[in-house]
Amino acid sequence: MSTHESGTEKTVAVCPECGEMYVAHAQPNGTIRPLGVTECSCGETDLQPIR
Numbered sequence: 001m002s003t004h005e006s007g008t009e010k011t012v013a014v015c016p017e018c019g020e021m022y023v024a025h026a027q028p029n030g031t032i033r034p035l036g037v038t039e040c041s042c043g044e045t046d047l048q049p050i051r
Contacts, residue, residue, distance in 0.1 A: 008033075013047035015040040022047060 013024040013032045020041060022034035032047045039045045 012050045014050055015042060015044045016046065016048055017044040018042040021050070024049070 007028040008025040011024055011026045011032070013022050013026075013034060014020070015022075018040065022037070022040070024032050024034045024047060026032055026049055032049055034040070034047060040047065
């Protein structure tokens, strides 16, 4: 993972519903935001980071 000046970290996240994987930013508050989309293609918005 790499850390951005704003405190976000670039990571890989997975959708717990369908398994789709996304490049994402992990916010300092723990929120995961996928890059380029607002939610998974299945509609799930709660992506989980891959550790």
